[in-house]
Amino acid sequence: MESRRRIFLRIATLELCERFGFYGLQSVSVLYFVKTMGLSEQGAIMLWGAFSALMFGVPVLGGWLGDRILGARRTVAVALALLATGYTGLASGMGGAAGISLVLAVLVCGGGIFKPNITSLLRHAFSDGDDRLDIVFTIYYMSINIGATIAALAIPFLAVHIGWRASFGVSAAVLWAGFAVSLTLPATTPAPAGATDRRLWLLLAAGIGAAFTLLHYPTLARTCIWIAATAILLxxxxxxxxxxxxxxxxxxxxxxxxxxxxxxxxxxxxxxxxxxxxxxxxxxxxxxxxxxxxxxxxxxxxxxxxxxxxxxxxxxxxxxxxxxxxxxxxxxxxxxxxxxxxxxxxxxxxxxxxxxxxxxxxxxxxxxxxxxxxxxxxxxxxxxxxxxxxxxxxxxxxxxxxxxxxxxxxxxxxxxxxxxxxxxxxxxxxxxxxxxxxxxxxxxxxxxxxxxxxxxxxxxxxxxxxxxxxxxxxxxxxxxxxxxxxxxx
The missing domain is CATH 1.20.1250.20 (MFS general substrate transporter like domains)
Structure with a gap:
């Protein structure tokens, strides 16, 4: 059986890659939206706000996808592929309000289904009550901050010295490397037989479409956010x-x-x-x-x-x-x-x-x-x-x-x-x-x-x-x- 240390290091690497992409985008987001979409400062700030709000909401569905349809490992691989595709879209120079809203929608779905399932992978690797679990989660938390720190230092520097597209190309390369690492992890719960692939593509298309609509139409996003808050109070x-x-x-x-x-x-x-x-x-x-x-x-x-x-x-x-x-x-x-x-x-x-x-x-x-x-x-x-x-x-x-x-x-x-x-x-x-x-x-x-x-x-x-x-x-x-x-x- 493969050692837990190796499995943990791979899982921590995946978390570092995902955090690198997110915090790299966060570090330049408002200025990037102003420069490439022609938004006002207020409009760029509110676009990032809608993106952040959706990032918090999608994990609720991401956990269900990993538990019921694909299993945690396959869901993490799909999530990293979506994230890598999104940053590749930014690196390719997709501009305009519609293009960037679409890319952000892909990133929302990728990040949202990644978050609950990467934790699930870690729990599977240490599922028998290992007494080192506290140490494991401490080191895992450190990997999050290491990825965030490197990204927040590197991406703004690269954006100034080599350009927006090339800096996002670095993020895309990091995420594609993470996707490759995810394919080497041991499987968790087997995926159900049958029409899983068709269901997956339909769910992803629906999720990206919904996220695109909310990001592209700020008034609708505000309405949905307040509806969600009211629903949670109920x-x-x-x-x-x-x-x-x-x-x-x-x-x-x-x-x-x-x-x-x-x-x-x-x-x-x-x-x-x-x-x-x-x-x-x-x-x-x-x-x-x-x-x-x-x-x-x-x-x-x-x-x-x-x-x-x-x-x-x-x-x-x-x-x-x-x-x-x-x-x-x-x-x-x-x-x-x-x-x-x-x-x-x-x-x-x-x-x-x-x-x-x-x-x-x-x-x-x-x-x-x-x-x-x-x-x-x-x-x-x-x-x-x-x-x-x-x-x-x-x-x-x-x-x-x-x-x-x-x-x-x-x-x-x-x-x-x-x-x-x-x-x-x-x-x-x-x-x-x-x-x-x-x-x-x-x-x-x-x-x-x-x-x-x-x-x-x-x-x-x-x-x-x-x-x-x-x-x-x-x-x-x-x-x-x-x-x-x-x-x-």
């Missing part, structure tokens, strides 16, 4: 009403904590939109470091987010381990509070930089410092929405709530793009927002993060009482034999 209500009374207190706590986690995606969307625009328009393009002057492209500042995560993640892991060992684990509400305090600090820094930019381009070190606070806040917040679902949701509702969380994350990302356009209003057709516009936007985001932090602080005692009530109800209910996890500190 799903939450139905799940709550149908759950056993013992689980309802936990569900209420889960909904409240998920709402905080979902809000993070609104702030995170600023990386590809307003923060990159601010770096392009008002941040000096040269940074002095190690005795040398380094030229930095606007999109390359996005790599700071991943670099700081790589630095801070081991430190936080050690802190969590130490606190748990001392019997004082750091609770989810307190992590949310600290995370949003850090987000508040990051946008206060960026607002200060924008105000200073009225006298001329500001130092890139403002971006470095702001991203340090932002990335540490992200580590405290980002994964906790899924954690509270796993903790408090009834076992038969976890999958549905995970899917709902993903779609709501997409909605928050879309709202983040809508918020980001606030800086560009009044640009007099130049596409360049003033420092006052960015200061206004960053100030509003700092205020919003501070309000969420205050709400988190006020919610902590209520969260503890709700957690305790849920535990008592679960232990005394005759309808369940579930044992609640450790007490919320």
């Amino acid at each position: 799903i939450w209500i139905v799940l709550y009403r149908r759950s056993a009374p013992a689980w309802r207190a936990g569900l209420k706590l889960s909904f409240a904590l998920q709402a905080e986690a979902i809000l993070f995606f609104l702030f995170n969307q600023q990386i590809a939109t307003s923060l990159t625009g601010f770096a392009r328009d008002h941040v000096a393009g040269t940074i002095h470091m190690a005795g040398m002057d380094w030229i930095v492209q606007p999109g390359q500042f996005q790599s700071l987010n991943n670099l700081w995560i790589l630095i801070f993640a081991p430190c936080l892991a050690a802190l969590y381990h130490s606190a748990a060992r001392k019997g004082r684990p750091i609770s989810v509400p307190i992590r949310f509070l600290c995370g949003f305090v850090l987000l508040t600090g990051s946008f206060i820094l960026w607002r200060t930089a924008a105000l200073a930019g009225a006298a001329g381009p500001v130092s890139p070190w403002w971006m470095v410092a702001g991203y340090a606070l932002f990335s540490l806040g992200e580590l405290l917040i980002a994964a906790l929405g899924l954690a509270v679902i796993a903790r408090y949701a009834p076992p038969d509702a976890v999958g549905r709530l995970m899917g709902c969380f993903s779609v709501l994350g997409g909605l928050a990302s879309y709202l983040g793009s809508l918020v980001a356009t606030d800086a560009t209003y009044g640009a007099a057709g130049t596409g360049t927002a003033s420092t006052a516009g960015y200061a206004h936007l960053f100030g509003n985001l700092a205020a919003l993060a501070a309000i969420v932090a205050l709400a988190s602080a006020l919610f902590i005692p209520f969260a503890r009482r709700m957690d305790a009530y849920w535990r008592r109800a679960l232990l005394t209910s005759p309808s369940t034999d579930e044992t609640p996890p450790e007490i919320l500190p």
Whole structure:
């Protein structure tokens, strides 16, 4: 039997390839849409917002495709082929609104079906409770950030020095290499016999067609996003009403904590939109470091987010381990509070930089410092929405709530793009927002993060009482034999 180490390395390589393509596109997306589609800055930001929202929604269907039709390994191979085809389309110079919308639709379907199935492959490789699983997922997470960091540094540089098409050609080559690697992985669940191929092509054609329509017609996309949000709210209500009374207190706590986690995606969307625009328009393009002057492209500042995560993640892991060992684990509400305090600090820094930019381009070190606070806040917040679902949701509702969380994350990302356009209003057709516009936007985001932090602080005692009530109800209910996890500190 092939060693798990080799299988894991291949799976991590596939994740690195997919992240390279996505973050490479993100690092230049808004400027690329403006240059090639003739969109305004606002229009380009909202196109990226719609693309991001769809990327969050499609994994719900991608998991079903891998589980029911193709199996995880074949679905991953199909996804990588779609992604490689999409980046090849960008490299070939497909222009105009229709051409780029079609390419983005292909990327949406490829990325959407890739995400749930690559995790499924990893679970298959370590399905027998291997005690190294925590280490495996840690290294796997690092591969995501490594791919993102390399892409955010390389693609903006290549776009300036060798051109848009050639830079996307590099992304296409990386994805085609990933597709070749995926064909060497061992099979998982065999695909059903029969008309699988016909069903697959019909599903992919329908998915690409639907994504193209939503990307090409922004008004329709906005309508569908709000319909999806309303549908998810109804799903939450139905799940709550149908759950056993013992689980309802936990569900209420889960909904409240998920709402905080979902809000993070609104702030995170600023990386590809307003923060990159601010770096392009008002941040000096040269940074002095190690005795040398380094030229930095606007999109390359996005790599700071991943670099700081790589630095801070081991430190936080050690802190969590130490606190748990001392019997004082750091609770989810307190992590949310600290995370949003850090987000508040990051946008206060960026607002200060924008105000200073009225006298001329500001130092890139403002971006470095702001991203340090932002990335540490992200580590405290980002994964906790899924954690509270796993903790408090009834076992038969976890999958549905995970899917709902993903779609709501997409909605928050879309709202983040809508918020980001606030800086560009009044640009007099130049596409360049003033420092006052960015200061206004960053100030509003700092205020919003501070309000969420205050709400988190006020919610902590209520969260503890709700957690305790849920535990008592679960232990005394005759309808369940579930044992609640450790007490919320």
